[in-house]
Amino acid sequence: MQTNRPYTYRVPESLTNQVMVGMRVIVPFGRGKREVQGFVVDTNPEQPFDGDLKDIIALMDLEPVLNPEMIALSRWLAKTTYSFWISCLYAMLPNLLKAKTHRLVRLTDDVAEAEQLNLFDGQDSLDLADVQNDPDIMHELVKLRRAGKIRIEYQVEDRARAKMVVAIQPSLQFEDYEELLAAVPKNAKAQKRLLVYLQQQTGQTIPLKLAQQQTGLSPATFTLGEKRGWLKKVKLEQYRTPMTKSLERDQQVTLNTDQQVAVDALNQAIKTDQSPVFLLKGVTGSGKTEVYLRAIETALASHQTALMLVPEISLTPQMVGRVRARFGKNVAILHSALSNGERYDEWRRIQMGLVDVVVGTRSAIFAPLKKIGLIILDEEHEVSYKQEDAPRYQAREVAKWRAKYHHATVLLGSATPSLESYARAKTGNYHLLTLPHRVNQQPLPPIQIVDMRQEPRQGGESNFSQILLARLNDRLQKGEQSILLLNRRGFSSFMMCRDCGFVLKCPNCDISLTLHLSSHSMKCHYCGHEEAIPRFCPNCHSQEIRYYGTGTEKVQAELNKLLPAARIIRMDVDTTRRKGMHEKLLQQFGNHQADILLGTQMIAKGLDFPQVTLVGVLNADTGLDLPDFRASERTFDLLSQVSGRAGRADKNGEVIIQTYNPDNYVLQLAQKNDYDAFFATEMRIRQQAQYPPYFYTVRLMASDPQEVVAAKLIQAVSERLKTSQLATDTVMLGPTPRPIARTQNRYYYQIVLKYRHDPTLITTLTQLAHETQAKGNLRFMIDPDPQYFM
Ligand SMILES: Nc1ncnc2c1ncn2[C@@H]1O[C@H](COP(=O)(O)OP(=O)(O)OP(=O)(O)O)[C@@H](O)[C@H]1O
């Protein structure tokens, strides 16, 4: 049975003065006295335990890995996401500290020879696991760590090992070098140069490579210097900096009036000790990024730090490039495409206070920055800010919590804010800042909607309307670039028998299989199941089994036929799986090595390519009729965002949207670029249907490989909720099977609750979460503010 409360242990005498809040420890647990890992969350519990206390067995860390802010944050997180406290504590740590890793203690400075011999056996490193049960040694190590003479290096078997480089340190004083300079023979030019250099660098540690570059001296000269005692060679830890290869040059721009107004308001807020939330609503290409950068500058100038979140890796390359260009080495980067080693190195640079700016994806919200003055969420409406596994937190909410703690300013930016945020801005909860115009003084690109039902169909179905094809051709002639979006939300493609209607589905999941041309197979996007492309219908043996819908590969193949001269870059999960591919493809497109960028949602947002003058959306409607109250909002966002990629520089842009539902209000309003009208329409629908932002939602879900087991549990939960005192306006939907009832051979049943203000509900759910524990294969989860209902 998993437990969710802290336990009290005794600090054995041998560990006196060493145990600190935020360290990991090994403790005996349960009747079997199993040894488990835990976090120290308090060293002075309010309610002392009066039974028999067990001793802490050992320390895992020589210094805290979580600071007091993080401990406090984890408590709040556990409460608001119905999660186990310990999973929240782990969520804040980089992977390297979660996995079974070797903890290597390394000497970084001279220690007394006796100590080195005793503790390290004369080596300069030791494995902490070998000594953590020896209190005497641990005692010494904690002391050395506090004195900065050792450090801990975490290693997983594969690659994550701190990289070391040789560095030099001048070992004498200024005057000593003066004397030496007077003494060296006149013709010993190299030696002289070295001495002068060392004299200038006293007290510094310089990587040898750098010193060579700066002086133009050979390695042999430095070795000679070492022999003569002029300098010391030391090993310096080199951080694996996930560099974006080409450092973008920083552009100096003069803010336009709207930007200036926004920046002024932010500057003022950052300097106060309040924690206001700003919503920056700026149309695509209005220069939001420049506002972010200026606000970060203000935070740094007032000796505070800044944290900036970007939605997903796909957006990161360009944004990271710009932040790096402005703030250089002062930036740490945290995103999911880093190796564990890289991530850990960045995390440690932050923890040690070596950087003041952090840019990262969702979990970077836990970056252990101190003195935060500003937290930015770019594209604040993005679903990727919500974590889908436990702890199911919303980074936006965590940002607000941390801002309160630090008296920091929160800046949410978007061209299409979430209804939740815009509603708050309208009621004055958030401060609204707007950038209504593009920086290039041009209107937003005109959008044309093409009714695909009217397209002539000679020679079978095509993904391209005549007009889109003509426009693509036109750009090709002019040497301009185009972006093509294939909307892949939901399950728009499947293999169906024309005779009997049979649809080929995954044997493990209730969804249809997708055709993959490159591997000549049918794949399930949920569980990875793969099988051969059928030639006969498995049901009626007809040969009339056909593929419906379309994938990027298929579009690319068609495009190759229609426009043989066009150079195409395809971007989807398949072409970007390998590390660094994303950046590479974008860079190629940026260098104009291709005419058309074809891709899924991942190309819709954030990209800023001046040569792009045409954007085409191949299928606007997939996703519109999904059983999800946010389907319209998502489609509106997507269309606005992707349209915004066209005509961002001096040339005019143009957008073509293909659809089978030309009259749908979402498309109509997206065409007019009328966010406010969309907001008003959608809010009315939400109010009527009692959905966010008028109501909060929470989803309860049971799953099991056996359908009846899952159904029984959700039924019991439903009974329990009916007998508890829910607020009168709280609504319970279900229990029902989840729209996709089965994935990965598990059946899912759900209840969705909608409520406005129901404090007892929250208490009830907290109890439910901890009572309804996993048994065997049975799982129960509570998802506050779910982003998907599928
Ligand atoms: N005041 C300015 N003067 C001239 N150019 C500017 C100014 N501000 C920003 N820019 C440039 O305008 C371009 C678009 O800006 P940016 O990418 O920040 O827009 P955005 O609002 O973030 O758009 P999107 O929401 O579409 O990503 C960038 O190339 C940027 O360097």
Ligand SMILES: [Zn+2]
């Ligand atoms: Zn499957």
Ligand SMILES: [Zn+2]
């Ligand atoms: Zn059939």
